[in-house]
Amino acid sequence: MRILLVEDDRRVSSVMVSMLQRRGYEVEHAATATAALEAAPCDLVLLDMNLPDGDGLDVCRALRARNDQVGIIAVTARAEERDRVTGLRVGADDYVVKPFSMAELEARIEALLRRSVRHPPPAREVAEIGPLRIDHAARTVHLDEEPVTLTRKEFDVLASLARQPGVALSRERILLDVWQTTWSGKHTLEVHVASLRAKLGRPDLVETVRGVGYRLRA
Template sequence: MVNRLQKILIVEDEQSIQKLLEFTLMQANYETAIAQDGEQALKMVMEESPDLIILDLMLPKIDGMDVCRQLRNRDIDTPIIMLTAKGEEMDKIIGLEMGADDYMTKPFSPREVAARVKAVLRRTGERAKPKDEMLEAGQLLVYPNRFEVYLEDSPLEFTRKEFELLVYLMRHPNRVLTRGQLLQAVWNYEFAGDTRIVDVHISHLRDKIEENTRKPRYIKTMRGVGYKFGE
């Protein structure tokens, strides 16, 4: 399997800087795309889905600050490195407040470009990683992303549907859930009309997590309605 090269969108109207950035990034093993003005940049972000944007402040049609503002207002969190003129301290501050992740001051060296792009991609990549969610109730610990369940520190084994049902119940604690709701959430109506499948799986869960299945601690039956998870 061939790994996809990360794509950097260069938004710069000055050709000499444009060529320097393009050459530097291609040497550093990135794919590049170029926008000549702010209007084109906004369009290309939507079409190209770049991994990072190098954004000059002084652009035709729409300036870099407004491009950054519009992207963040649209909840587009693609990392942005802004290019600022030497000594324009206020531009740097405003850019970062607008949502830019870093900035470079002109003139800059190719080595600085590669280092900053790598650092921002690493930092934002860590930020984007899904959190290792943990669900806890009494002595019961569930890690949905790892497909792991522990009861009093001992690992338990579940079928996929048992696990999905347990996770759904734990994510909705102290809430009465009907059999129909559970069918829709876990089975996506795969067994439409047959609510017995829910009862069977609840019974299996109780066998594994309850000390006394006749007096369940975690999964309680709400007669005539459904089930409720709560210690």
């Protein structure tokens, strides 16, 4: 997941960038409205409303007009109800008032990202992908017609990958699908993938995509 942080306060931006990177996010920082509008596409924007060269409301409006799918969280000292209402009306998905805790911000980011993946591509009730046969309703897996016994989370990881076979899914996307959070215990996903590969007996079926996540070989 790629986050654009739009914040002109160096001290605040430094803390936020560090926190987000520790959580595994890729972060681009923009200190001005101009830089925010020139930034590369992202998955989510944390947007300060008080910028040195423009109003954050205008930036929010422009970002929303450009991409109606990107998540936008207004992060600002403007605490009046009318400010909140205006921010939401011009396109923000959520509104966080300074000062805030990093725990609160992280929870709001995760909630917004969960909403963005609430309707993943529908899984066929029974999917046949190469030698794999996955029955999503019965929660059973067969490999070359032989049953494979998986734990609940191992099945959920496989099901997440099976929704889009051949497509590389980010670590964060899989965590959201399976654990409903992007911040699970250290190496939680890696441990489950390793166990899944061992039980399948075909490590090549679940491929590691360096710098991204995992892919189920189509």
